[in-house]
Amino acid sequence: MSTSHDAALLKPGFTDAVFEAQAGFRALLDALAYAGRITTLEVSLDPPAPLDPATAAIALTLFDFDTKVWLDAPAAAGPVPAWIRFHCGSPIVSETHDAQFALVADARHLPGLGDFDIGEDRHPDRSSTLVIQVPALTGGSATRWTGPGINGSIEVAIAALPEGFWAQWDDNHALYPQGVDVLFVCGRQVIGLPRGVKVEV
Template structure:
């Protein structure tokens, strides 16, 4: 039980504000990397950055979906429940947030809540735990919040990510948004961002 209690925000209000600001800045300027300090110490399956983002955004009103590595980690589930109070979503389509420790094995994005034409905000925001935002295949980003072009290279990403993201954009105003949580910072891909690889 001790592992579930330890490792949360030391100064919950200030720490959550710092993470929230970083996420909002990253969402407003897709492709930028917003640095974040390691403000949490979650169980091993969950990274400090992904854990901090989850504690900042999730609460008892936001059903949270966990991918298999987190689902089978009793320590991670206990820690998230204790610090966020978020109930676990029965299915991906019920989730307000999805926490993904292994993006490479993630199910298709279309399985998550897409929102509706009237309420596009009733969609899932995915928090992907990535190893790096600069060491993967470079992706070109265009769209709102990007002056001309932004480049980001996160790894790992879900399979066929660029194609999946194109389909996600075609569902606008419905669709999912993504927060990329790396060891040293966060970057965001709102559904309005267009992505292509450098070769295409």
């Protein structure tokens, strides 16, 4: 538990929690409804390192006392766990398959997608959502996305994903309606990749 001294050292959260959370929620819905499009979260957060502003906004918008969160090594090693506990009340879990959300500050530390909770036949919505920070949402290897919310197809070129990521995504997509969802983040921008979207490389 954070002491009052620890709390005083924590970075602040939203200035207007209700308004900013509502705006963030609408933006995240758009990002997932229109997969592949870059959505900007209009936030002025100064989050704890190594979180990007959009990653911190996602946490403040979607996490609460019942949200189990897994952190990769770079995020877990610094002030992020205390910041999440203080502002969101969320428990930090050590096992990937227990997580409802995973915050990956460095994609090189991303575990296999199959290590996370894919949901159940009767409750596919209980799967994990991965928030993956990348150095850029453009300029990487080109991929072609098709599926719900996409008019025909869209080309996406997310940078610096680990080798074999898209092969893992093929396996994840094949599990639909089960499977994990992904939010790619860079700075204040996000691209949603729901499990129902097919990706060709």
